Amino acid sequence: MHMTVISGPERRRRWSAAEREEIVLASLAPGAVIAEIARQFDVSTSLIYKWRRDAQQPGAVFVPAVMAEDEGSMPDVLRDGRADSPVIRLKLAGGTTMSIAATAPARLVLAVLRALR
Incomplete structure (x- = not known):
């Protein structure tokens, strides 16, 4: 053999x-x-x-994130009086942008991000 x-x-x-x-x-x-x-x-x-x-499945362990320095496209309502305050901006499907103030409670941010899955 x-x-x-x-x-x-x-x-x-x-x-x-x-x-x-x-x-x-x-x-x-x-x-x-x-x-x-x-x-x-x-x-x-x-x-x-x-x-x-x-x-992209529920329970995924990572999400791509991009740090952007472009504040020119930030809505005025977020810039007024809080120029130094960080903001989380999410680009959603269809070109919609959503902003979350850094002062938002962590539980609220988590709830919003889970709802967007």
Whole structure:
């Protein structure tokens, strides 16, 4: 009887949660091309799309966030009297923007974010 042993790297790669998060966040960046991200990280494009779908499910562990310095588009009602007060701005589907003052209670912010899932 003849037996062939194939050695080398494992056939299936294992991706840590941190690696998956990095790849998904890179794929969600403005102007990102999934095929380029896939080549950069040596991963299948279909796997990136699967991880993106998984990240949108309830109980997902991360959400992409972008720090923006552009205060010119902030509504005047939020700027008046509180120029130094931080604001959380969310861009929703359809181009709608929602703002939450930094002084909002944590329970209120959590309730709003859960409702938007």
